[in-house]
Amino acid sequence: MKVRSLLVVLLLIAMVVTGCTSGGGATTSDKPLRVAVVMPSATTDMAFSQSMFAALKAIQAEMGGEAKMEIKYSENMFKLPDAAAALRDYASQGFDIVIGHGSQYGTSVQEVAKDFPKVTFAWGTEVNTFGMANVYAYTAAAEEGGYINGVMAAMLSKSKVIGVTGPVEAGDAKTYVDGFTQGVAAVDPNIKLSKTWTGSFSDVAKMTEAAKTHIAAGADVLTGSSQSVVGSIGAAKEAGSVLWFGTQQDQATLATQNVVASQQYDWTGILKQIIENRKNGKLGGEAFTLQLKNGGLKIQYNSGYSLPADVKAAAEKAIAGIKDGTIKVQP
Amino acid sequence: MNEVGTVAIIVGILTSAVRLATPYLYAAIGEAFAQTSGVVNLGVDGIMLVGGFAAFLVALTTGSLWLAVLAAAFVGVLMGLLMSLISVTLKAEQGISGxxxxxxxxxxxxxxxxxxxxTVKTVPGFPTVKIPLLGDIPYLGPILFQHSVLVYGAFLLVPVAWWFLEKTTWGLKIRAVGQNPAAADSLGVDVNRTRYFxxxxxxxxxxxxxxxxxxxxxxxxxxxxxxxxxFIAVALVYFGGWRPLGILGGALLFSAVDAMQxxxxxxGVKIPSDVAVMLPYLLTIAALAFATNRTRQPAALNVPFERGSN
Structure with missing residues (x-):
């Protein structure tokens, strides 16, 4: 019993102490800005998590290195209880900005943010801030780049069969594929577009087999989303002349002969806005969306692949159309 | 529009199935050896991961694929020694230690x-080897005889494993320590050493x-x-009734359903993708519940050997 009461006392002390430190979270000019991020996959996944990590690193370099901005991260947090605990830990350690980089983290962010009103939370991909003054939400209009990729894919396909290797039919994977579908249809509605979903963001083996199945069914252009598409890209590479369109991160290095272009997420603009807002006392309450128009989405052409001029022109025309609103892509 | 014919689809499904079955065959036949000797090893997935990584690393650094396979087998043995130490020598609960x-x-x-x-890197792996003559047989050629060496190895392992377990003294010893370790012990078989092996x-x-x-x-x-x-590999051992041929059947069935979905x-068959993805797993559960022949289950499965007590 003695041990237990001692534990209770320690716990109480811990709560009081953390309560105090989290209270002192506001940035001053000499202390570095402290940012923590919780991610569902590795910082080197060539996809979703890497896009966020790269943006944070870029901002850190711009601000003047570790002395000005501290970055802590927890990767591979695919278990929600672990992610929730990590979010709470960072908040209680007095981090200024705590990011839950995954739509599955929403409820955890909502719970933790209530207890730390002076910490800025950000999560995505979503647009819901739960009406809380210290929560930002961010998302990517993945359908926009999907549309552009779709236009190019339709023009480049010779067999007129295109395959989509999707992970889970939700979030930006779904909106990307929806945009891609519209882009293909805008060029040639007769193209046969097949879609597979593996039910997992990380099952590389199944993704590989899905891609091989598309190829066996006659597809000569593939696309897909999530960190498991490295499997699809491998299958395209092995098949030789099968083309690939990427999303989330520039995937050209994975197969220089096969990757035509990638839609890249650039979170730096949004992150800078959040940091700026926090400096001015606005801790949250706003939702941001990456778009082609605001520079958050970029189409990265693979320099190793010689894209025919007319295809590139069509892509650029579609980008301009989406930017000025003459082309409307439904998510 | 390119229409894919029915025959092409069936060939496609079966070719995929053969490819998909490969890792399951190695893992499940390996598990059958362990279980026949009386040890349930639930750590197969973990061993596959370190083996897969070791092979990848060796292939990446040396470029030698056979060295890579050897490295995978070697770290597999190390993991096996660890499992044996915990569950055979120290007699810890097998399920938990696995x-x-x-x-x-x-x-x-x-x-x-x-x-x-x-970061994500790829290595040049074992190429597809088309077996002369056999690989040219219509339909059957692409399904069975146009794969990489490791795929052929997995299927050759089935008769080899059967012969080893049923026809050799070693196989007899393994079966004996799994069925009745006390009797095997009294006949001079070193139970623990056989289980380690x-x-x-x-x-x-x-x-x-x-x-x-x-x-x-x-x-x-x-x-x-x-x-x-x-874990699917462990299930396939039960599914196959601890027989290599049964495991082959189970692995092919599971993989064929996976390829089919x-x-x-x-x-574009109109079923929700979530349901499609579940199909092979549902099949495994159903087969385990209804169609398993447990008569060959090793009697001493999951029981540590203590001289004089069993």
């Missing part, structure tokens, strides 16, 4: 990947199962890339 081994393998392979490789042999095969993914089928390594295949999605 789960522990799985988590250890998952963590270790992820950590080493992060430290030693860091069986578990390590099985673990070596689980390591090769990992290698079949990382240097033959996918040619890359990613954290937790097996995604639970090792991918084809159904590609062809």
């Amino acid at each position: 789960i522990g081994l799985y988590m250890f393998g998952l963590g270790l392979s992820s950590l080493l990947f992060k430290v030693l490789v860091g 069986s578990v390590c042999l099985g673990a070596a095969l689980a390591g090769i199962a990992g290698a079949s993914l990382s240097v033959a089928l996918l040619n890359l390594f990613q954290e937790n890339m097996t995604a639970g295949m090792g 991918l084809w159904m999605q590609v062809l």
Whole structure:
């Protein structure tokens, strides 16, 4: 019993102490800005998590290195209880900005943010801030780049069969594929577009087999989303002349002969806005969306692949159309 | 519009099935060795991961694929020694120690990947080898005889494993310590040593199962890339009634249904993708519940050997 009461006392002390430190979270000019991020996959996944990590690193370099901005991260947090605990830990350690980089983290962010009103939370991909003054939400209009990729894919396909290797039919994977579908249809509605979903963001083996199945069914252009598409890209590479369109991160290095272009997420603009807002006392309450128009989405052409001029022109025309609103892509 | 004919679809499904069955065959036949000797090793998935990583790393650094397979088998044996030490010598509960081994393998392979490789990389893996003449047979050629060496190895393992378990003295010893360790002991068979051997042999095969993914089928390594295949392999051992031929049947059935659901999605058959993805797993559960022949289950499965007590 003695041990237990001692534990209770320690716990109480811990709560009081953390309560105090989290209270002192506001940035001053000499202390570095402290940012923590919780991610569902590795910082080197060539996809979703890497896009966020790269943006944070870029901002850190711009601000003047570790002395000005501290970055802590927890990767591979695919278990929600672990992610929730990590979010709470960072908040209680007095981090200024705590990011839950995954739509599955929403409820955890909502719970933790209530207890730390002076910490800025950000999560995505979503647009819901739960009406809380210290929560930002961010998302990517993945359908926009999907549309552009779709236009190019339709023009480049010779067999007129295109395959989509999707992970889970939700979030930006779904909106990307929806945009891609519209882009293909805008060029040639007769193209046969097949879609597979593996039910997992990380099952590389199944993704590989899905891609091989598309190829066996006659597809000569593939696309897909999530960190498991490295499997699809491998299958395209092995098949030789099968083309690939990427999303989330520039995937050209994975197969220089096969990757035509990638839609890249650039979170730096949004992150800078959040940091700026926090400096001015606005801790949250706003939702941001990456778009082609605001520079958050970029189409990265693979320099190793010689894209025919007319295809590139069509892509650029579609980008301009989406930017000025003459082309409307439904998510 | 390109229409894919029915025959092409069936050939496609079966070709996929043969490819998909490969890691399951290595892992499940390995597990059958361990279980026949009386040890349930639930750590197969973890062993596959460290084996897969070891093979990937060796292929990446030396470029030698056979060295990569050897490395996978070697780290498999190390994992098998660990499992044997815990469950045979120290007599810990087999199920729990296996789960522990799985988590250890998952963590270790992820950590080493992060430290030693860091990012997604691909290696040139075993190429497809078309077997002369046989590979030219219509339909059957592409299904059976146009694969990489490790795929052929997995299927050749089936008769070899059967012969080893049923026809050799070693196989007899393994079966004896799994059925009645006390009797085997009284006849001078070293029960624990036989179990060590069986578990390590099985673990070596689980390591090769990992290698079949990382240097033959996918040619890359990613954290937790097996995604639970090792557990399906354990289920296939029960499914196959501890017989290599039964395991082959189970692995092919499971893989064929998996390949079929991918084809159904590609062809646009109107079923929700979530249901499609579940199909092979539902089938496994149903088969385990209804169609398992347990008469061959080793009597001493999951029971540590204590001289004089059993």
